[in-house]
Amino acid sequence: MLAPLTPLRPVVRQTRGQTPLALSDILEDGVNLTLWQRQLPLHIAEFGALIVGLDEPLAEALVIELDREDSAPNLQGLAPHCRDLEGYDGFIADVSWLVSAFACLLGARRIGVRLRLLDRAMCPRFHVDHVPVRLITTYAGVGSQWLREGVMDRRRLSQPDSEPTERIEQILCGEVALLKGTKWHGNENHGLIHRSPALKASERRLILTLDWLA
Numbered sequence: 227m228l229a230p231l232t233p234l235r236p237v238v239r240q241t242r243g244q245t246p247l248a249l250s251d252i253l254e255d256g257v258n259l260t261l262w263q264r265q266l267p268l269h270i271a272e273f274g275a276l277i278v279g280l281d282e283p284l285a286e287a288l289v290i291e292l293d294r295e296d297s298a299p300n301l302q303g304l305a306p307h308c309r310d311l312e313g314y315d316g317f318i319a320d321v322s323w324l325v326s327a328f329a330c331l332l333g334a335r336r337i338g339v340r341l342r343l344l345d346r347a348m349c350p351r352f353h354v355d356h357v358p359v360r361l362i363t364t365y366a367g368v369g370s371q372w373l374r375e376g377v378m379d380r381r382r383l384s385q386p387d388s389e390p391t392e393r394i395e396q397i398l399c400g401e402v403a404l405l406k407g408t409k410w411h412g413n414e415n416h417g418l419i420h421r422s423p424a425l426k427a428s429e430r431r432l433i434l435t436l437d438w439l440a
Contacts (some may be wrong), residue, residue: 238375249331249368249404252359258406258418259372270320273313274366276394277343278430283369284308284343289439291326292335299325310371315401317365319429321434324402328361328436344431347422351384354417355407358438362403367431369397372405372420383419 236256237256242248251260266274277284290299299322308314325337342348344367352373362370372395382388397403408417425431 230405239373240374246327246402248414249327250404252404252406253331255412258375258413258416260404261397262402263398264400264402267316267320269313269316270365271400273311273317276313277308277432278309278366281430282307282343284341284432286339286341288339290337290339292329292337297323299329299337301325301339304339324361324363324434325418325436330440332359332438334438334440336438338435338437338439340435340437342433344422344433345425345429347424348433349422350424351386352378352389352419352421353383354380354419355405356409356417357407358410360405360407360438361434361436362397362405363401363434364397364399365432365434367399367433368423368425369399369401369427370403370420370433371396371423372418375416378419380415380419 238256238258240259240261241251242261242263246262248262249260257270261319284305286305288303292299301318301322304318304321319322325339328334328335373390374393374395375394377390379388405418405420406413408414
C-alpha cells in the first residue's frame with residue numbers, strides 16, 4: 227500500500243513588476259515579498275525632498291477605519307503641520323490611493339498608518355515582522371534592505387556577527403513593497419527577512435508603512 231503523499235510547500239520567492247497589479251502577487255502561496263517598481267511623480271518627490279530639507283521631527287500614526295469597500299480613507303489628520311507646503315495635497319492623494327489599494331487587495335477594514343522622518347536606522351538588524359502583511363514605501367531617501375531565502379540562517383536573526391555583508395537587496399525610493407510576516411497563515415516560518423538601511427550623519431528618509439489590523 228502506497229503511503230499518502232505529503233503536499234509540497236511552495237518555493238519561497240519574491241516577485242516584482244512595473245504596474246500596481248504586481249502587488250496582487252502577495253496573495254500567492256510562497257510569495258513573501260512583492261515589489262511595485264514605480265517612480266514617484268515629480269511633484270510628490272519634490273514634496274518629500276522639501277520635508278527632508280526642513281529637517282523637523284515627523285512621527286505620525288493613524289488608525290483608519292473603513293466601513294465599506296468604497297469608503298475613502300480620511301487622512302486629514304496626517305502631518306497637519308505640513309498642509310501649507312507645496313505638494314501636500316498630491317502627497318495625501320498618493321497615500322490615500324495606497325491605503326485604498328491595500329484595503330481592497332486584502333479586504334482590510336482597519337489599517338494602521340505610520341509616517342516618519344528618520345535620521346537613523348529604525349530597525350538596524352535583519353529581522354522578520356510579526357504581522358500578517360506590511361506595506362513599505364519611501365518618499366525620500368534610501369529604501370529598506372531585504373534578503374532572498376537562504377542568504378541568512380533564520381535561527382541567527384538579530385545576531386550581528388551572523389548578518390551577511392553581500393547579496394543584500396535594496397528597495398528603491400518610491401517603490402512600493404508588500405512584505406509578508408509570520409502571522410500570515412501558511413507563512414509562519416517564512417516572513418521576509420529585512421532591515422532599515424544605515425544612514426550617514428547628513429541623511430534622512432521619509433517612510434510610510436501600512437499595517438493590516440483587521
